[in-house]
Amino acid sequence: MATDDLSDLNALIEMMAKLPGLGPRSARRAVLHLIKKRDTQMQPLSRMLTHVAETARACLNCGNISTLEVCSICASEKRANGQICVVEEVSDLWAMERSGMFGGRYHVLGGTLSPLDDIGPEALRMPRLKDRITSEAVQEVILALNATVDGQTTAHYIAGELAHTGVAMTTLAQGVPIGGELDYLDDGTISAALSARKEMPR
């Protein structure tokens, strides 16, 4: 791609350094590590990264990441148990799945309400969530948003929007620490909070 023999390497290092948790030094070490393991690690990684970059997309129904139009959770009849767990991000969905305690489906908002950043109900896929209450015969919506101000504001907004549907609305129990983000919790904490979930106050 470039004429200088180091500029491609440097470009690769700069790209790696932009990943969360990596900086220039760890990016350099990662790139050298990969070049040393060219056949066993670098080639498979580059192929899989290219493949996922080409195929990963948001599930049209719930917002989960999938390589199919509709993710395997939405496609599974077993997950149609009348419960939808609303989360902010895909990483939260993954954290819930790792806990192994939830048998229903998800709705990934993709963030929280933020009028200042122009993130409104449409951006959070609220219309789709309302449709799903009916089309998937939902009886309970579990609002598993982060225990942050933005997360709780958004949870109350959603509770208000869904009040007329008569669906039960619950939140994760005490157990999620104040200011805590789901993706940082251990699986046991998530399991306990899910088991002890309580009715959302109206």
Next chain:
Amino acid sequence: MATDDLSDLNALIEMMAKLPGLGPRSARRAVLHLIKKRDTQMQPLSRMLTHVAETARACLNCGNISTLEVCSICASEKRANGQICVVEEVSDLWAMERSGMFGGRYHVLGGTLSPLDDIGPEALRMPRLKDRITSEAVQEVILALNATVDGQTTAHYIAGELAHTGVAMTTLAQGVPIGGELDYLDDGTISAALSARKEMPR
């Protein structure tokens, strides 16, 4: 590549988690980050990773990583100043180059002598180093190996092997901390140690 819509994602996360400095959690976050920035970060990274995996190779002369048969340092007449700096790894060469204080060429051993691991003089590219003393009219060999037991053992071995050539042999000055590895030092420390380098005791 797989039929299950999550197995490719999980495979990618597992591959990323093998990089030094990353673990399962940071690999998950990195992959989600990339998918969110598919066009601006994931596609360019996958293209550059594929390109470097296809083109990066060891310089036939010095062992530096390059996308050419002979790296730009070996190809540059300006770097033919009669000095060769011997380092263990490419990361050490990069650390030396960042210090901006060395105008000669390098010889990358690719490790240290280790009879137990079957790493002998051939594996460390010693024959090539001996050839270069003559072919590149070298007057000084700077042994910039790590200040570890293995590094210093290897430095003494090299000094013995080159003794008959009459070439001057130096080591980096005090300033490299005991047990320290070049790649972890700040540029100023490397500069100071290089300026105050001393004759290798025979």
